Amino acid sequence: MIHRVGDPVRTDHALAQRLPDGRLHLRNGPSDLIIAVDAPEAAREAAFCRAAVAFDGLIAALAVELPALRAPVGAQAFRHPVASRMAEAVRPHSAVFITPMAAVAGAIAEHVLTAIAADPAIRRAHVNNGGDIALHLAPGETLRVGLVRSLTQARPEGWVEITHAMPVRGIATSGWPGRSFSRGIADAVTVLAGRAPEADAAASIIANAVDAAHSGVRRAPAAALDPDSDLGETLVTTGVETLPAAVVEAALDAGLRVAEACCARGLIIAAVLFCQGSLRVASTVPGEIPGIPWLR
Numbered sequence: 001m002i003h004r005v006g007d008p009v010r011t012d013h014a015l016a017q018r019l020p021d022g023r024l025h026l027r028n029g030p031s032d033l034i035i036a037v038d039a040p041e042a043a044r045e046a047a048f049c050r051a052a053v054a055f056d057g058l059i060a061a062l063a064v065e066l067p068a069l070r071a072p073v074g075a076q077a078f079r080h081p082v083a084s085r086m087a088e089a090v091r092p093h094s095a096v097f098i099t100p101m102a103a104v105a106g107a108i109a110e111h112v113l114t115a116i117a118a119d120p121a122i123r124r125a126h127v128n129n130g131g132d133i134a135l136h137l138a139p140g141e142t143l144r145v146g147l148v149r150s151l152t153q154a155r156p157e158g159w160v161e162i163t164h165a166m167p168v169r170g171i172a173t174s175g176w177p178g179r180s181f182s183r184g185i186a187d188a189v190t191v192l193a194g195r196a197p198e199a200d201a202a203a204s205i206i207a208n209a210v211d212a213a214h215s216g217v218r219r220a221p222a223a224a225l226d227p228d229s230d231l232g233e234t235l236v237t238t239g240v241e242t243l244p245a246a247v248v249e250a251a252l253d254a255g256l257r258v259a260e261a262c263c264a265r266g267l268i269i270a271a272v273l274f275c276q277g278s279l280r281v282a283s284t285v286p287g288e289i290p291g292i293p294w295l296r
Helices: 041-055 058-064 081-093 100-116 196-209 245-264
Strands: 015-018 024-028 031-038 124-129 132-137 142-148 156-163 170-174 188-193 217-221 235-240 270-275 278-283
Touching: 024 041, 031 041, 031 100, 041 100, 058 081, 058 100, 081 100, 081 196, 100 124, 100 132, 100 170, 100 196, 132 142, 132 156, 132 196, 142 188, 170 196, 188 196, 188 245, 196 245, 196 270, 245 270, 245 278
Parallel strands: none
Antiparallel strands: 015 024, 024 031, 031 124, 124 132, 132 170, 142 156, 170 188, 188 270, 217 235, 270 278
């Protein structure tokens, strides 16, 4: 049962609430999902119910496997399919330090979206988990997604238009001002990929690579900020002053190299990197993603 607008209701594990604009809000711990479904009313309501069922108890189930999820990715096996999906998404990046937690938001979004999209009456749907988005588009459908230049303001200043024919079904944004720790100085890195967990993992890796050794960058051990962080004593960015233009450009170029390598390996479709007013774009399909040229 999905409750009326403005009436938050807790199940045993999660809060579910209908928003005034008709979307569904699901929240449990750090997972904060905004869900939109474009379908006839009966199909939409049924989809929202399936989403609530898929989300209920998910965080508790993942918590059982949390020690392994917080460890550097390796050959470990997981019982829950979402945990397995997290590990699968980060494994291509195992040459650098990364844990399955780098894909948790995207994997949860995709898990809930899969329950929604089971009905062919669903024309469009998306699950937004704090900026990590899983998409469903029926043939002929399109969806315009906003891009932010900084996670500090998190106000869309550009857009990309995703069509059914494009291979993009996952979008994620990472950066040092975001809700997750970053080792870099990017204000925002948005990644388009075939699936949300892959986008989530790649956005983290690319944002970490937009980096500079400069006195204007403040850092602290992740564990000092959050004792439960999977990053342990790794230094993460806590503040970035206005940096010399040459430092910003060099940092963006470093991130762009990683983004282009991800494109070349087929891990992502495109990435847009922002730092202190400058940007870079990597894409496997230049000129074919409506909206990105507007940002150049």
